[in-house]
Amino acid sequence: MIPRKAGRLQRLSILTLAVATATTLGACGASGAASNVERGSGVPVGSDSAAYAEALKDMDPVTIRFGGMTTGPGTPGVDAFVDWGKKVTEMSGGKINFDFDFAGAKVPLDKMADALGQGRIDMGLYIQSYQPDKWPVANLVTAMSMYVSPAPLTGRLATFGGEAEFGLTWEPVTKEAEAAGIHPLYPIYPAGDTRLMCAGDGAVSSLADLKGKQIRVVDKTQAALATELGATPVSLTFPELFTGLQRGVVDCAINSLSSYASGGFDAVLSSWISGTKPGGDFIDTPQGWGISQKLWNRLPLAAQQLIWDSQADMVEGQLRGQFTSLMDGVEALRAAKGRTYDFDDEVTSKIAAFNEKNAANVAKQIEDAGLATDGAAVVKQYKDLVEKWIGIVEGDLGNPADLSWGTVTRAEAEAIDVGAFADKFYQEVLLPHRPA
Secondary structure, eight states, rough: OOOOOOOOOHHHHHHHHHHHHHHHHOOSSSTTTTOOOOOOOOOTOOOOOHHHHHHHTTSEEEEEEOOSSSSSTSHHHHHHHHHHHHHHHHTTTEEEEEEEEEGGGGSOOOGHHHHHHHSSSOOEEEOOOGGGOOOOOHHHTTTTTGSSOOSSSHHHHHHHHHHHHHHHHHHHHHHHHTTTTTTEEEEEEOOOOOOOOOOOSSSSHHHHTTTTTTTEESSSHHHHHHHHHTTTEOOOOOHHHHHHTTTTTTTTEEEETTTHHHTTTTOOOOOEEOOOOESSSSSOEEEEEEEEEHHHHHHHHHHHHHHTHHHHHHHHHHHHHHHHHHHHHHHHHHHHHHHEEEHHHHHHHHHHHHHHHHHHHHHHHHHHTSSSOOOOHHHHHHHHHHHHHHIIIEEEIIOOOOOOTOOHHHHHHHHHHHHHHHHHHIIIIGGGGGGO
8 A cells, every 4th residue: 555644634734724613613522422621622623643642641541442344454444444543542642542353253243333332342334234124224325325436446535425425414324323322433434345246257247147146235225136137136244255155155246346355255256247337336335434422422522533533544544445455356356367347238227227216215215204305305415425526536636537447557546646535535524523
């Protein structure tokens, strides 16, 4: 990975001073938290490490148990979380430490949401689609992810910005997490692109190819689309997937591109099949990323602000890690003589028609659940935010949009200024919600 830039928080003080002043006056603290006086003094945006350490010098040390990771150390995404934890520890003067539960050794991913709500683990990723009945609102949001950009690199950034901003601005999904005992740092956290991947020789890109295929899916919308395309959906959690492919339980999988190489799937999956435009592919499965409400409410204000402000570094590290994992996967696929394919026009049209019907259904479910009087406006809000971030990434930040999975190179990935995106993301999305 490209080394992360130093001094981000200091640069943010220059970029966001005027906005920060207004935000600090208007922002709300954590749900159910004590008053500012009881929680201690805050720290201005852009402060250096010494300011946070000084504000936290009387804090009792805390060790945050972090989970929800599917792999162990040595993989880019996990290492990025560890690096972020080290930065927080350093900036807190050693008051905030981390104990990482690698590869779900203590709490598996499908148990993370309950563990966070119960305080059995303190922070990490959780997948709401594993418990659709308990997380109906988050699963409605997941069903909107048809609108993400299919571009390999700029699409990843735009998806992250749009989905994360929607999660922090649409109140029902935030309240659902809080009701489950989780303070959501990201009610919707886009953890990485997913694609249809298949074993065996040849393309699986036409309706004839898809007919009868056993496809591992993660959520209800993916299952319904697989059925629409003539395939048979199968539910497997991530730890079950590799064995399921080895034993022929499934022929294909909707799976994270970031885990293709790190999870060893290059040994069992030989092709990636993608849509070519928004609305023409299987939906992603965003996760949540949060902290136990019990722990969050006990943290001093300056500790909450440190965790929040350092998200610019976390986002940059995570996205760089995702790009590294994506390129590791692309290169592993090519080394194994695997190939990338695009869905043909007939499949693309069928997926697009399904997704439009799905959007209308989601809008109706939003209204029926009393979450909004105009469900279509909520769906449009989501779509508009993704399009906004496509404009920022490809327009304001000047990144190329015409890359494809078949030709993308590591040099192209490393040329994208992820740090500039992280700064913009902090200003646009995180700063307005800074604890105060």
